[in-house]
């Protein structure tokens with residue numbers, strides 16, 4: 493619990509400092525959700541703006557509209573497009589990548605570039621169509637030059653992603669790559685320590701970690717582990733009676 497409180501305090505301090513820079517975002521209330529403090533994974537914060545709009549949002553469309561008004565979610569690419577997510581809004585499985593790239597920014601959809609094509613193949617290999625599941629990213633906007641999302645960008649985007657997860661209410665979450673896994677698990681460990689098992693998440697979901705398709709394109713040695721992970725994921729999906 494002490495760890496959870498520290499994370500909340502850090503987030504409040506950070507968001508208040510940001511508020512001074514970006515006047516349109518004021519921190520009215522911070523609350524901890526789903527404190528299930530084992531391994532500090534489930535300490536989560538949700539920031540609500542002055543009108544407590546985040547709290548009142550009930551649908552993905554409303555959330556997307558709201559995100560469009562939050563400049564804080566943008567990177568330096570001020571003209572970039574919002575990439576919220578795509579797929580089945582009632583999915584039992586959400587896949588979470590890192591951030592949109594150039595193609596995703598142009599098309600307004602996650603994972604439509606080269607790594608997206610590989611992701612589609614991986615999903616097909618375990619009998620999923622993209623429409624069966626929901627796909628999102630930690631960041632809602634493209635960072636320039638495909639750089640890694642910065643810690644403060646991840647922190648700013650997290651409440652909106654958690655709200656998105658909350659609305660969809662899946663049973664399983666698959667994090668693709670280190671950035672996604674480290675952000676959601678609040679763990680700076682290496683991939684090899686985070687993959688290979690299901691982590692309890694937000695008190696009600698099971699979260700698995702595997703390699704990002706872009707990493708597989710660079711290093712085919714990761715394919716074997718990824719294949720094992722996604723087979724486990726499919727098995728668990730069926731065991732839990734999940735449906736598209």
Ligand code: URA
Nearest residue numbers: 589590591592602603
């Ligand atoms: N990589 C990601 O992590 N997300 C995308 O949407 C595309 C590439």
